[in-house]
């Protein structure tokens with residue numbers, strides 16, 4: 001139990017660092033409040049290393065804390081929607097046992113952005129935000145693929161060196 | 168650990184390809200739906216919306232500066248040379264300013280923090296909803 005909490009804490013801390021790095025990168029889609037989703041790397045990795053409730057908790061802590069530190073109430077709402085969509089689709093895809101980490105991560109990236117833009121359009125009642133859908137889906141695929149590749153490297157190291165470390 | 172035969176998480180398989188292709192196809196369909204069906208020639212009017220309420224519709228041929236002051240913040244929109252530009256904005260991100268000038272039908276400048284939207288409209292098709300503000 002203590003070990004689970006410690007590992008969950010490490011993941012949450014790592015995710016927060018990525019959120020911070022992300023807040024420093026002047027990258028934007030031209031859609032305010034929409035973020036790149038670098039912190040998803042920790043979630044994708046956690047998909048294979050953490051139990052589902054722990055992973056959900058890590059995702060929630062990461063979004064709420066980084067939202068309060070580096071954003072505002074609106075970017076927090078958008079991030080929560082994006083994070084929830086992304087996590088849900090990745091858990092479902094992983095559960096089927098048919099997909100590799102790469103396509104799971106790509107789908108996670110796409111749904112992260114879909115969730116964010118849908119929340120932003122709903123909260124602000126600015127339907128023209130949906131014009132950004134294709135750009136955001138494309139960007140989600142690219143960041144998702146990148147995160148998938150990095151996550152696979154990280155996971156291979158983990159599986160190789162410390163199978164007994166977890167659980 | 169493996170009860171059923173699960174896919175190797177580090178090897179791309181055919182399900183990955185199907186899923187990725189489906190996502191790419193969905194993005195392409197969105198592009199076609201949003202861009203393919205409407206005319207993208209030069210517009211004639213700009214509709215400004217503030218917090219989901221129509222603020223006004225202006226002619227692109229009439230140079231004007233529109234100052235919008237709400238409790239969310241201030242924006243200054245300029246119409247000049249048939250182009251619409253967000254000239255000034257005190258929003259935290261400044262994306263609306265960086266968007267640069269717009270002039271084609273369907274183009275938008277969105278200042279999300281202030282909920283200010285400028286959208287280019289065509290000369291016809293929107294005629295009856297026009298409430299053109301005279302200079």
Ligand SMILES: [Zn+2]
Pocket residue numbers: 256258260261262263264277278279280281
């Ligand atoms: Zn702005």
